[in-house]
Amino acid sequence: MTEATVIGGSGYTGGELLRLIVGHPQLELGQVTSRSKERRTVTSVHPNLRGATDARFVHPDDLEDTDLLFTATPHGYTMEEMPRLRDHADTVVDLSGDFRLDDPAGYDEWYDEHPNPGMLDEAVYGVPELYRDEIRDASLIAAAGCNATASILALHPLVESGIVDDEDDVVLDVKASSSAGGASANTASHHAERSRVVRPYAPTSHRHQAEIEQETGLDVNMTVHAIEMVRGIAATAHALVEGVEEKELWKAYRGAYGDEPFVRVAKSRRGVYRYPEPKVVEGTNYCDVGFEVSDDRVVAFSAVDNMMKGSAGMAVQSANIALGYDEGAGLGFNGMHPV
Ligand SMILES: NC(=O)c1ccc[n+]([C@@H]2O[C@H](COP(=O)([O-])OP(=O)(O)OC[C@H]3O[C@@H](n4cnc5c(N)ncnc54)[C@H](OP(=O)(O)O)[C@@H]3O)[C@@H](O)[C@H]2O)c1
Known part of the structure; x- marks a missing residue:
């Protein structure tokens, strides 16, 4: 089993990642972070996970080593923190915009000046339909917006x-x-x-x-x-x-x-x-x-669905590819009709 930790686990895409991780045949949940909800149960924020996990939120400063790290934080956090975060995990999948652009000048124009521009080259844009082969060898994946x-x-x-x-x-x-x-x-x-x-x-x-x-x-x-x-x-x-x-x-x-x-x-x-x-x-x-x-x-x-193929789902799809698992592992839901 691969341990998967989520930074920003109290947010919307973080919650969706948790739902996918607890239902995934090869992933087991590691830490789940939130500063504002520290020590509270995950299910107090994500009630859909009642019965699926008894995890509690920890502070992101207390991050421990893990196998797979998902970061579901607002723009600006991983841009600063990525060197430290990568020391804690072999594979990082970032859901924010902080590593999606190849050109540092793009950050000056659309976001803020990038503090770790040298790392942009190492990130693979996480759309499997475009970059499946590159994702296979990637240790840093930037899930698309x-x-x-x-x-x-x-x-x-x-x-x-x-x-x-x-x-x-x-x-x-x-x-x-x-x-x-x-x-x-x-x-x-x-x-x-x-x-x-x-x-x-x-x-x-x-x-x-x-x-x-x-x-x-x-x-x-x-x-x-x-x-x-x-x-x-x-x-x-x-x-x-x-x-x-x-x-x-x-x-x-x-x-x-x-x-x-x-x-x-x-x-x-x-x-x-x-x-x-x-x-x-x-x-x-x-x-x-x-x-x-x-x-x-x-x-x-x-x-x-912005929280599935538009973020957490595609992040798990990319992680499956990077880890050599079946690409669709944990992603089998066909939706409902009518809704
Ligand atoms: N929502 C979507 O549909 C969607 C789709 C694609 C991509 N994205 C991207 O995914 C990322 C997360 O989006 P979201 O909608 O899930 O955001 P969100 O609901 O606002 O959740 C943000 C999470 O990050 C944590 N956080 C905030 N500031 C932090 C900091 N400085 N250090 C550590 N943790 C921090 C928050 O918890 P605490 O403040 O308690 O720590 C919370 O758990 C964003 O970059 C967003 O652009 C979102």
């Missing part, structure tokens, strides 16, 4: 097939759920303000644009809305390209994802859910992708 995961997986087949390139105009519209903002409340997340909104909160740019442009090579024009959903990301990409036929798109998407265990092409003529829909993938590690085409435009869709 939730909006970025949905957007990259929607666009990747278009780029790989050459249907869309960096000369084309791409507009990316992302709808994000409330859990994507984490467990800390603010005025905008207060129920009275958040309920029933369709609120543009990043109208002309978003930090995840940096990862999306890095991984697709495209120049994307991105807008993000906060919407009425607890879990889920829906991404819609519009590329203004002429003369593309539907059969080319089928070839591109089947070619990219035909053998992928966690990406499904969702496009059909009949049924209620003819295209990707976040509630269909809720609780699962799937990214559903779909597309449509007209004379002068290709539209690509995708849906993920």
Whole structure:
């Protein structure tokens, strides 16, 4: 068994990691950290885990050596602490944005100056559909952002097939759920303000644009809305390209994802859910992708659960690859219908 420790275990993605670890056939839970909930039981914060663990939160300064370390902390923590954290574990999977960008200048532009820029080269971007071979040898994995995961997986087949390139105009519209903002409340997340909104909160740019442009090579024009959903990301990409036929798109998407265990092409003529829909993938590690085409435009869709394929699920998928386990170990849930 591999011992897995979670830093930031009282947060939303931390809680999802705990759910996956306690259900994983090869992982056993090590420490779970929280400064504000130190000594409290994990189930007092994550009631869904009642009966599955009797662990209590410990302070992150009391971190002990472990096999696999997941860090589910806000941006800025691992950027500073990663050298120390890596001394405690053979494999680290970071869910924050602190090691996703290759170029330190990207941190100056989108985040803060990076205190450990030399370590950026050592981190593998944790999207298995793009970097499976690199993840196999990785000791530091930077799980992708939730909006970025949905957007990259929607666009990747278009780029790989050459249907869309960096000369084309791409507009990316992302709808994000409330859990994507984490467990800390603010005025905008207060129920009275958040309920029933369709609120543009990043109208002309978003930090995840940096990862999306890095991984697709495209120049994307991105807008993000906060919407009425607890879990889920829906991404819609519009590329203004002429003369593309539907059969080319089928070839591109089947070619990219035909053998992928966690990406499904969702496009059909009949049924209620003819295209990707976040509630269909809720609780699962799937990214559903779909597309449509007209004379002068290709539209690509995708849906993920931000706390699964958009963070904790993909982090476990990457850890499974790095540790040589079955890629889908602990990730078998197919979702529910109706929800
Ligand atoms: N939410 C999502 O859907 C999502 C998706 C993809 C990626 N991410 C990324 O994943 C990370 C975690 O997100 P989240 O939504 O789970 O956040 P969250 O709900 O706010 O949880 C943050 C966790 O980190 C701990 N923490 C905060 N500051 C810390 C510090 N200085 N030192 C040690 N621990 C600290 C918190 O506990 P204490 O303060 O009690 O220590 C808490 O357990 C973020 O970087 C986020 O951008 C989130």
